[in-house]
Amino acid sequence: MYSTKYVKPNSTTEALEAIKSLGEGKFLAGGMTLIPTLKQRLASPDGLVDISGCKLDSIADEGETLKIGAMARHVSVAESAVVKKAIPALAKLADGIGDRQVRNRGTIGGSVANNDPSACYPSAVLALKATIHTNIRSIAADDFFTGMFETALEDDEIIEFISFSKPTKANYVKFPNPASRYAMVGVFVAQFGDEVRVAVTGAGEGGVFRHQEMESVLSSNFSADSLSSVKIDSDGLISDLHASAEYRANLIKEMTKRAVV
Amino acid sequence: MNEVTKIDGIGSSVRRTEDKKFLTGKGKYTDDINRPGQVQAYFLRSDVAHAKIKKIDIKNAQSAPGVIGVFTGDDIAADKVGGPICGWVVPCRDGSATKEPPHPLLAQGKVRFVGDAIAVVLAETAEQAKSGAELIDVDYEELSPVVDFENAGDGAQIHDEVPNNCYFDWELGDEKATADALSGAKKIVKLRVRNNRLVPNAMEPRCALAEFDNLDDSYTLHTTSQNPHLTRLVLAAFMFAIPESKLRVIAPDVGGGFGSKIYVYIEEAVCVWASKKVGRPVKWTADRTQAFLTDCHGRDHVNDVQLGLDENNKIVGLRVDTVCNLGAYLSAFSVVVPTYLHGTLLSGQYDIPAIYTNVKGMATNTVNVDAYRGAGRPEATYLLERTMETAAREVGMDPAEFRRINFIPKDAFPYQTQVALQYDIGDYEPHLDKAMEMIDYSNFEKRRAEAAKRGMYRGIGISSYIEACGLAPSAVVGALGGRVGLWESASVRVNPTGTISVFTGSHSHGQGHATTFAQIVADKLGIPMENVEVVHGDTDKTPFGMGSYGSRSLASGGSAISKAVDKIINKSKKIAAHLLEASEDDIDFKDGKFVVGGTDKEKAFGEIALAAYVPHNYPLETLEPGLEENAFYDPTNFVYPSGTHIAEVEVDPATGVVQVVDWAACDDFGNLVNPMIVEGQVHGGIAQGIGQALLEDAHYDENGQLLTASYMDYCMPRADDLPSFKVGYTTTPSTVNDLGVKGCGEAGAIASPPALINAVIDALSPLGVTDMSMPATPQKVWKAIQDSQSVAAE
Numbered sequence A: 001m002y003s004t005k006y007v008k009p010n011s012t013t014e015a016l017e018a019i020k021s022l023g024e025g026k027f028l029a030g031g032m033t034l035i036p037t038l039k040q041r042l043a044s045p046d047g048l049v050d051i052s053g054c055k056l057d058s059i060a061d062e063g064e065t066l067k068i069g070a071m072a073r074h075v076s077v078a079e080s081a082v083v084k085k086a087i088p089a090l091a092k093l094a095d096g097i098g099d100r101q102v103r104n105r106g107t108i109g110g111s112v113a114n115n116d117p118s119a120c121y122p123s124a125v126l127a128l129k130a131t132i133h134t135n136i137r138s139i140a141a142d143d144f145f146t147g148m149f150e151t152a153l154e155d156d157e158i159i160e161f162i163s164f165s166k167p168t169k170a171n172y173v174k175f176p177n178p179a180s181r182y183a184m185v186g187v188f189v190a191q192f193g194d195e196v197r198v199a200v201t202g203a204g205e206g207g208v209f210r211h212q213e214m215e216s217v218l219s220s221n222f223s224a225d226s227l228s229s230v231k232i233d234s235d236g237l238i239s240d241l242h243a244s245a246e247y248r249a250n251l252i253k254e255m256t257k258r259a260v261v
Numbered sequence B: 001m002n003e004v005t006k007i008d009g010i011g012s013s014v015r016r017t018e019d020k021k022f023l024t025g026k027g028k029y030t031d032d033i034n035r036p037g038q039v040q041a042y043f044l045r046s047d048v049a050h051a052k053i054k055k056i057d058i059k060n061a062q063s064a065p066g067v068i069g070v071f072t073g074d075d076i077a078a079d080k081v082g083g084p085i086c087g088w089v090v091p092c093r094d095g096s097a098t099k100e101p102p103h104p105l106l107a108q109g110k111v112r113f114v115g116d117a118i119a120v121v122l123a124e125t126a127e128q129a130k131s132g133a134e135l136i137d138v139d140y141e142e143l144s145p146v147v148d149f150e151n152a153g154d155g156a157q158i159h160d161e162v163p164n165n166c167y168f169d170w171e172l173g174d175e176k177a178t179a180d181a182l183s184g185a186k187k188i189v190k191l192r193v194r195n196n197r198l199v200p201n202a203m204e205p206r207c208a209l210a211e212f213d214n215l216d217d218s219y220t221l222h223t224t225s226q227n228p229h230l231t232r233l234v235l236a237a238f239m240f241a242i243p244e245s246k247l248r249v250i251a252p253d254v255g256g257g258f259g260s261k262i263y264v265y266i267e268e269a270v271c272v273w274a275s276k277k278v279g280r281p282v283k284w285t286a287d288r289t290q291a292f293l294t295d296c297h298g299r300d301h302v303n304d305v306q307l308g309l310d311e312n313n314k315i316v317g318l319r320v321d322t323v324c325n326l327g328a329y330l331s332a333f334s335v336v337v338p339t340y341l342h343g344t345l346l347s348g349q350y351d352i353p354a355i356y357t358n359v360k361g362m363a364t365n366t367v368n369v370d371a372y373r374g375a376g377r378p379e380a381t382y383l384l385e386r387t388m389e390t391a392a393r394e395v396g397m398d399p400a401e402f403r404r405i406n407f408i409p410k411d412a413f414p415y416q417t418q419v420a421l422q423y424d425i426g427d428y429e430p431h432l433d434k435a436m437e438m439i440d441y442s443n444f445e446k447r448r449a450e451a452a453k454r455g456m457y458r459g460i461g462i463s464s465y466i467e468a469c470g471l472a473p474s475a476v477v478g479a480l481g482g483r484v485g486l487w488e489s490a491s492v493r494v495n496p497t498g499t500i501s502v503f504t505g506s507h508s509h510g511q512g513h514a515t516t517f518a519q520i521v522a523d524k525l526g527i528p529m530e531n532v533e534v535v536h537g538d539t540d541k542t543p544f545g546m547g548s549y550g551s552r553s554l555a556s557g558g559s560a561i562s563k564a565v566d567k568i569i570n571k572s573k574k575i576a577a578h579l580l581e582a583s584e585d586d587i588d589f590k591d592g593k594f595v596v597g598g599t600d601k602e603k604a605f606g607e608i609a610l611a612a613y614v615p616h617n618y619p620l621e622t623l624e625p626g627l628e629e630n631a632f633y634d635p636t637n638f639v640y641p642s643g644t645h646i647a648e649v650e651v652d653p654a655t656g657v658v659q660v661v662d663w664a665a666c667d668d669f670g671n672l673v674n675p676m677i678v679e680g681q682v683h684g685g686i687a688q689g690i691g692q693a694l695l696e697d698a699h700y701d702e703n704g705q706l707l708t709a710s711y712m713d714y715c716m717p718r719a720d721d722l723p724s725f726k727v728g729y730t731t732t733p734s735t736v737n738d739l740g741v742k743g744c745g746e747a748g749a750i751a752s753p754p755a756l757i758n759a760v761i762d763a764l765s766p767l768g769v770t771d772m773s774m775p776a777t778p779q780k781v782w783k784a785i786q787d788s789q790s791v792a793a794e
C-alpha cells in the first residue's frame, strides 16, 4: 500500500469538504473492497475520507418505502427487525454476502457505489425500484447502474441513503462462485401487485440487468413452471474460468425458478 | 487433588498439548521474530513467463527512499553462490541421466516463469523495498511461452541443458512381459486421466529471517521449513560452501507445509547471502500472491492406462504412460515424486503379474512442481482406482467384488510387486468390508431411488488405496538415485529428577508431535506424559535429522525415539542392579519401576535418574554417569498403510452441483499412538482430497499467467463443502518397526479423490456419463449432463 492521508469527519458536509481539499480522494466505507485494492497498490488516492462517523447508518420503515443509510453494514441489514418485517428478502440477501468478517464491515452504500458485476445488492436495488439519494440528487435505480463497476455517481458525490419500495413478495436466490462466493448468478425477483421485476447480477457483461422476458411471463403467471418455456440468451453474459455464458444462462433460469415460490 | 496415576501412553486419545498456544494465537512463527537493525527484502519478479533479459536498470531503485541495497543475479554470481539442487535424480530409458539445468538464485539472462525472481531490494521497511522495486526497469525480449506440458516437447526450449523440454524419460517394470500379458488378455480397459494441478496453500506463507555474525563468521536463519537440518545441509554444503557449523537453521512454529516447505527456496538463500552483504539482518515475508506464484505446486499429470483382464476378470497386466509437468526448474524432490513415489505404487492392493510404466518429466514456463501431500501416491491411486471402477463397470461386476477378487490374498505377504516394492504385511478385505458396512453399501440402491424421487442423482464410489511411507530405507533410496539418507534421529535426555527432554530430527508443523512423541516415551518409561518435553526445529539443539514429510515422522522419527528410550532402559537396569545389589539379568522394568524378579526390592525410574546424576553410589568403574542416549533409526523397508474409502454424493442436474453426502474411511495404519490425532489427520487429508476432486485447480493461461492466483479464483475446501466423516480402522501392525506403526498423514489425500470422482460418475451413469475430470466443478458436471442428453437425443 502506498502511504496516504486519512481523515474521519463527523458529517456529510465535512466529508464533502474534506474530499474536495484532497485532490484525488476516495470515500472509505467498510473498506472491504477499497482496502484490498490499496494493499495491492492498484490504486493510489491522495487521501481517504472515512465516512463511518457521518451518521449514515440508520434503517427506517417509512410506510411506502424502507430507507437504509449508506453506512448500514451488511450485518445490520441482515439482523434488522425492521428490514426483516418490511422486505425479508433484503435481509436474506445481506445475510448471504461474503463471510462474517465481510458482513461486519461491508456496507450497502459501498456495495452499490462500487457496482461490482458479482455483487448482490445491485440486484435488490434494481428489482425493488429503489431510489439512491445522494448529497445532490435522487437517482432511480434504473438510471443508476451504467455498466460494470460504473454508476451515475459523479466524482465526490456521496450516497446518503437508499429507499426501497416495499414489494408484495420478493426473493433473492444466489448461486455462489465456488471460490469467492460472490454471486456467479444472483436473481432478485420482486412482485408489486401485477408488476414483476427480475434483476440478475453476476452474469451480465454490463453488470446487473433486468430480464424483461421473465418479468412479463411472471407478471401474467407468477409460477416457476411458467418459466419453462423461456429461453435465456447467453449473448452478453460473462464467460470466465468458473462459468461459461451458456452455463450462466442456465443458472439464471434455474435461480429465477427457485426464487419464485 | 493431583493424582498422577494414569499414564497417557500409546493408544490414548490425549488432547494435543501444543494446541493451547495455537488456539490462543500465541504461536511464534518466523514473521513474529524481529532482530535489531533488520532490513526488509522485496523480490522483483518476472511478469512474463518466458523471456531473455536484455537489460536491468537498478539506478532509480538504488536511490529510492529507505533503500539500502539492490542486487541482481550478477551480484550473486560474483560471489559464486550456487542455486538450489535436485535431491534425487533418475536414469532415462536411453541410458542418459536426468537433465539438471542450473537454477540461479536471481535470474541470469533469462526468466522462465511468472514469478521468477530478477532482483532483490533491501530497505528499511517492506513498503519502501516494494516501492524501490517498482523503479527497476527490466528490458525483456519475450520468447514464446511453453505452458501445455503434454506438448512441451514441441515448444521453445526453456533450458539449454534440456533438449525437447524433457528433464527425464524414465521407466519401471517389464515392458515385454506386460505387452505379452495385455495381448493375451480377454479384455483391455483403457483410460486417460488427468491429475489436476494444485497450489499447496499452507496457512502461513513462506518467510525467512537471516542474520550474519561477523565476529565468528556465522549465520542464523529462521525459516519456514519442514526440515531445518536438510535446509542447513543444502545451504551450507551446496550453495554457500561454508561449514555447517557456521549456519544455524531454526524453523520455529510453522503453519503448515504439505510438502511445499521441504525445499530450500531461492528467497531463503538470498536472505542469507544479503545479510552478510549489507551487514544487517534481512527479513522476507511472502504475501499470499507470492505464495500462489512461487510455492512449488503439486500433481499435474496425464496418465494413459491399459489394464488387461482374463476371462475370470482377474488382472493380467497393467501399462501406464505418464507425462507430468515439473515446471521451470527442477525442485528438490520433483523428480522422485512422479517416478519412484508413483510408479512403484501402481500395483495398489492388487495381485498384478505384469506392470510397466513410463514417465516423462517436462519443463514448462510455470512454477516448479514438487511434493504435495501424498506426493506421487495420490496420482498412482487416482489412475488405478479410476481404472478399477471403470473396469468393473465395463465387465458388469460390482466394483467392490471386482476389487475383492483381485486383492493380494492375506496369506501372500510378504508380497513382491512387479514395481520394486515388497509389501511386508496387509489384509485388504477387512477394510473393504468394514467401509461397506459403515456406509451401508448394501442398501445404496434404495437411497439412489429415494434421491431420484427428489430429482437428484445419487452415486457411490470406492477407492482402495495403498501407500508406501515412513521414508525410507537409505540403501534403497541410494540405489534408486536419492542423494540423501532417509533415516531419522532422536536424543533422549533424562533430567536428574526423572523428567525427559526428547530432541527429535522430525519437525512438527501441525502434526502434533509434541503429544504423540511424549506418549511413546511416557508409555515406555511408565511416567506421566507431562514429564516429557519434545524439542524440535533448531539445528543447534536437535541431532541431525531428516525432517517431516512422506508420513515418516512416527514410523521413522518415533522409532528413533523408541530406540533411544530402549537404550535408556538398558542403562537404567545396570544402575538399578547396582543399587539393588542384584544381577542385571534379574532386573525387570515395569510400570516405571525396576524390580528384582521374585522380590519386593525395587527402585523407581526417578531414583535411577537421580543416581545417574548424583553418582555417590554408582558403578563408576563400569558405567558413565548421566542418563542421555542418542539413536539413529534407518528402516529396513517402507511401511504400507492401506485402506478403503467410500464416498456417496448427490448431483443436482439443474446446476451440476455435487454434494458429498456421506463418507466412510476405513484405514489400516498399524498401531495407533493417539487415535484422536490420527482421526484429525484423516479428516484433513480427506478435506484436501475433496478439494482436489471438486474445487481446486491451478490454471495458467496460454501466456503462462496464473489465472487462479488468489482465493477469488482458486477454490479451497471450506467446512460446508464437507460431510461428516465416518472413520474406522483395521489393524495389521507393521513388521518393519518395533512400534508396529505405519503412517497416516497423507492417506486421506491419497484415498479420497478417486472415491469421489467414481461416485460422481456412478451418480451420472444412468445418463450415460462415463468420464469426469477433476475438479468436478458445477459447470463441468452440468456440461457433462447436457452433452449426454444431446447424445441421447440424437
Ligand SMILES: Cc1cc2nc3c(=O)[nH]c(=O)nc-3n(C[C@H](O)[C@H](O)[C@H](O)COP(=O)(O)OP(=O)(O)OC[C@H]3O[C@@H](n4cnc5c(N)ncnc54)[C@H](O)[C@@H]3O)c2cc1C
Pocket: A026, A027, A028, A029, A030, A031, A032, A033, A034, A035, A051, A070, A071, A096, A097, A098, A099, A102, A105, A106, A107, A108, A109, A110, A111, A113, A114, A116, A118, A119, A120, A121, A153, A157, A158, A159, A160, A180, A181, A182, A183
Ligand atoms: C471476501 C469477500 C467476499 C465478499 N462477498 C460478497 C458477496 O458475496 N456479495 C456481495 O455483494 N459483496 C461481497 N463482497 C463485497 C462486500 O460486500 C463489500 O463490502 C462491498 O463491495 C463494498 O462495501 P464497503 O463498505 O466495504 O466499501 P469500500 O470498500 O469502503 O468502498 C468501495 C467503493 O465505494 C465507494 N463508496 C463507499 N461508500 C460510498 C458512499 N456512501 N458514497 C459514494 N461512494 C462510496 C468507495 O469510495 C470505494 O470506491 C465481498 C467482499 C469480500 C472482501
